Amino acid sequence: MKPISERAQALRRVIKAHKRWDVTFGLVGLLSMSLAILTLVALFSQMIIDGAPRLSLDFFTSFPSRRAGQAGILSAWVGSFLVMLVTALFAIPVGIASAIYLEEYARKNWLTDLIEINISNLAGVPSIVYGLLALGLFVYAFGLGQSILSAGLTLGLLILPIVTVTTREALRSIPQVIREGAYACGATRWQVISDHLLPYGTPGILTGVIIGLSRAIGETAPIITIGALTFIAFLPPIPFVEGAGPFDWLFSPFTVMPIQIFNWTSRPDAAFQVNAAAASLVLVVLTLGMNAVAIWLRYRLRKNIKW
Amino acid sequence: MEPKLTGSARLAELAQLKAARKRKEKLIELFLLMAACVAVFTTLGIVYVLVAESLVFFSHVSLWEFLTDNQWTPLFDDDHYGIAVLLAGTLSSSGVALLVALPLGTIIAIYLSEFAGHRVREVLKPVLELLSGVPTIIYGYFALLFITPVIQKIYPDLPTFNILSAGLVMGIMIIPYVSSLSEDAMRAVPMSLREGSYAMGATRFQTAMRVVVPASLSGMASAYILGVSRAVGETMILAVAAGMQPNLTLNPLEPAATVTSFIVQVALGDLPHGSVGYQTIFAAGLTLLIITLLFNLLGHWARRKFREAY
Numbered sequence: 001m002k003p004i005s006e007r008a009q010a011l012r013r014v015i016k017a018h019k020r021w022d023v024t025f026g027l028v029g030l031l032s033m034s035l036a037i038l039t040l041v042a043l044f045s046q047m048i049i050d051g052a053p054r055l056s057l058d059f060f061t062s063f064p065s066r067r068a069g070q071a072g073i074l075s076a077w078v079g080s081f082l083v084m085l086v087t088a089l090f091a092i093p094v095g096i097a098s099a100i101y102l103e104e105y106a107r108k109n110w111l112t113d114l115i116e117i118n119i120s121n122l123a124g125v126p127s128i129v130y131g132l133l134a135l136g137l138f139v140y141a142f143g144l145g146q147s148i149l150s151a152g153l154t155l156g157l158l159i160l161p162i163v164t165v166t167t168r169e170a171l172r173s174i175p176q177v178i179r180e181g182a183y184a185c186g187a188t189r190w191q192v193i194s195d196h197l198l199p200y201g202t203p204g205i206l207t208g209v210i211i212g213l214s215r216a217i218g219e220t221a222p223i224i225t226i227g228a229l230t231f232i233a234f235l236p237p238i239p240f241v242e243g244a245g246p247f248d249w250l251f252s253p254f255t256v257m258p259i260q261i262f263n264w265t266s267r268p269d270a271a272f273q274v275n276a277a278a279a280s281l282v283l284v285v286l287t288l289g290m291n292a293v294a295i296w297l298r299y300r301l302r303k304n305i306k307w
Numbered sequence: 308m309e310p311k312l313t314g315s316a317r318l319a320e321l322a323q324l325k326a327a328r329k330r331k332e333k334l335i336e337l338f339l340l341m342a343a344c345v346a347v348f349t350t351l352g353i354v355y356v357l358v359a360e361s362l363v364f365f366s367h368v369s370l371w372e373f374l375t376d377n378q379w380t381p382l383f384d385d386d387h388y389g390i391a392v393l394l395a396g397t398l399s400s401s402g403v404a405l406l407v408a409l410p411l412g413t414i415i416a417i418y419l420s421e422f423a424g425h426r427v428r429e430v431l432k433p434v435l436e437l438l439s440g441v442p443t444i445i446y447g448y449f450a451l452l453f454i455t456p457v458i459q460k461i462y463p464d465l466p467t468f469n470i471l472s473a474g475l476v477m478g479i480m481i482i483p484y485v486s487s488l489s490e491d492a493m494r495a496v497p498m499s500l501r502e503g504s505y506a507m508g509a510t511r512f513q514t515a516m517r518v519v520v521p522a523s524l525s526g527m528a529s530a531y532i533l534g535v536s537r538a539v540g541e542t543m544i545l546a547v548a549a550g551m552q553p554n555l556t557l558n559p560l561e562p563a564a565t566v567t568s569f570i571v572q573v574a575l576g577d578l579p580h581g582s583v584g585y586q587t588i589f590a591a592g593l594t595l596l597i598i599t600l601l602f603n604l605l606g607h608w609a610r611r612k613f614r615e616a617y
Contacts, residue, residue, distance in 0.1 A: 018510045018512070018513065019510060021510065021512045021513075022510050022511045022512045025417075025418075025422065025511075025512050025515075026418070026422050028414060028418075029414055029415065029417065029418025029419075029422055029423070030418070032411045032414045032415050032418070033415055033418065033431060033435070035411065035479075036411065036415070036435060036438060036479060036482050036483075037431075037434060037435075039438070039476075039479045040434070040437060040438055040441075042449075042453060043441065043445070043446075043449045043453070046449060046452065046453045047445075050452075093342070094342045094345055095342075097338065097339045097342030097343070098339070098342040098343035098344075098345060098346065100339055101336075101339035101340055101342065101343040102343055105336055105339060105340070106343075114347060115343050115344065115346055115347060118346040118347050118349070118350045119346045121350065121600070121603055122346055122349060122350060124533065124536050124599055124602075124603050125353065125540075125596065125599060126536070126539070126540020126541075126542070126567065126595060126596075126599060127540065127542065128540065128542045128567050128570055128571070128592070128595070129353060129357075129540070129592055129595060129596055129599075130353075131570075131574075132353075132356060132357060132360075132570070132588065132589060132592040133349070133352050133353045133356050133357075135356075135574075136356030136357075136359070136360055136589070137352055137356055140580060157345075157349050160345065160346065160349070161346070164346070188328060188332055189332060189336075190331070190332055190335050214440060215440075217442075218441075218442025218443070218444065218445075219442070220442070220443065220444045220542075220543045221443075221542035221543055221546075221567070221570075221571060224571050224574050224575060225570060225571070225574045225588075226574075227574055258442055258444045258543075261444050261445070261448065262444055262447075262543070262546075262547065265444075265447065265448050265451065265452075265547055266547065273452065276448055277448070280444075280445045280448055283442055283445065284441055284442065284445055287440055287441065287442055288437055288440055288441070291436070291437060291440040292437075295433045295436070
């Protein structure tokens with residue numbers, strides 16, 4: 001048997017070796033984090049260095065052009081805005097309604113199970129498959145053509161699972177006593193939902209809607225698949241101007257920001273890539289801004305509400 | 308002003324009001340149910356469109372040829388339709404992406420859940436989530452104009468369009484999907500398990516690797532599966548940075564088309580609807596859907612298999 005002091009020393013060595021692993025892993029973790037964050041920083045700096053000098057008022061008010069120096073994103077941002085309008089008008093009511101049904105009405109039966117399975121599977125379907133659906137259904141079967149309406153509905157279907165899932169979470173986090181209290185006062189089911197659950201759930205629902213829309217505004221693949229043109233040097237008809245009907249803009253050809261970026265990126269001329277960088281900068285500031293608002297909302301929500 | 312009803316007349320009026328209210332409630336429920344069914348109709352629509360349009364394709368090209376031919380030249384006169392060529396591109400690009408995303412995502416998840424302090428986590432997690440908020444077209448631009456030139460400095464023979472840089476950027480994009488789901492799973496492991504481990508004299512690292520990770524395997528499995536289906540379905544990064552020529556190779560240093568980037572390529576062209584070349588994109592889409600569906604099923608199975616009940 002070795003003397004006690006020697007055994008203690010051996011033990012200390014073992015403990016030290018194990019603790020070294022702790023420190024090593026902590027460093028590896030930090031390194032991995034910083035690699036991910038560095039990528040984000042590199043991405044931003046690249047865009048700012050290349051694109052920022054190109055950003056001017058003219059860039060926002062000019063149509064795309066064959067000459068890189070005069071090209072702008074007017075038709076792209078107007079298109080993105082109108083497509084998002086259609087997407088929001090479709091996805092927000094339908095998403096919230098289906099969440100309300102699943103959380104507050106649905107009985108445990110095969111139909112409910114079917115809906116649940118479908119929602120969770122749809123969230124994993126690649127976005128380009130939605131593009132093919134839209135191509136077959138909206139563009140050809142329904143005859144909507146390669147229009148703002150087709151694109152908006154496509155993206156609406158795409159973000160529907162996101163809106164539904166977050167709305168359900170928001171509704172689920174409202175304590176049962178609120179519902180019971182309202183029922184005890186004689187409220188009907190719909191009164192409970194519209195007067196209590198929806199107002200209390202609004203911040204959570206809003207977070208989901210913003211995240212969904214920020215995803216939709218950056219989506220490129222499904223819109224390319226439905227065959228949206230890339231060179232559009234006109235705006236959709238404004239309602240009631242020059243004899244245009246109130247809904248003519250829905251059926252107008254269009255382009256959106258990501259497609260404009262794709263178009264410019266794929267040109268060999270470096271001058272167009274500067275345009276791509278500038279447009280990317282606008283798009284990324286827009287989407288990250290929306291994400292930041294969503295994160296802030298979620299943070300406030302967690303902090304302020306104590307049931 | 309109408310006189311206020313009394314007695315049985317008043318009761319009848321109330322009954323009428325109640326019936327009206329019930330009718331309205333039923334109507335609302337019906338409307339909500341219809342909204343919920345949109346998800347079912349979407350799935351049916353996807354399956355219907357892909358299968359119906361693919362049938363047109365398969366009436367020209369046999370399934371055997373589709374699965375075994377080793378060339379993919381649907382747009383040439385000498386047309387060949389071997390999906391293996393596109394699958395090779397998808398496989399190598401997803402492989403590169405997952406080699407980045409799975410290890411890094413797991414390490415970051417363990418770090419955030421077991422090592423980082425509360426405040427560090429509150430700051431880093433949202434920043435990390437921003438990575439998945441950047442539109443993929445911008446990642447494509449970044450891969451083509453930043454990552455590829457950087458790699459070319461180290462390895463000058465790299466072509467401008469290649470799977471490697473597209474895959475690397477894809478991997479970075481997928482990290483948050485893997486890390487945040489894994490971290491959620493790890494945080495759901497009860498504190499008592501960790502405390503038991505610490506009480507036995509285990510270090511942080513030992514506790515993380517031997518207690519927390521095994522206990523959260525089911526959640527980590529679904530995180531990995533989500534990462535895989537993101538990688539397989541990713542389109543724009545590859546369309547921009549990996550080139551779009553079909554190339555039967557698993558070598559990430561070469562340009563190659565994937566199932567997804569091929570669809571983009573055809574959609575950008577001006578083939579008429581109904582031609583065989585055009586119908587190929589639906590066959591490619593069906594292949595993609597089947598692959599992601601298989602991974603979804605695998606995910607369900609893994610979740611059930613590794614589920615730990617506390």
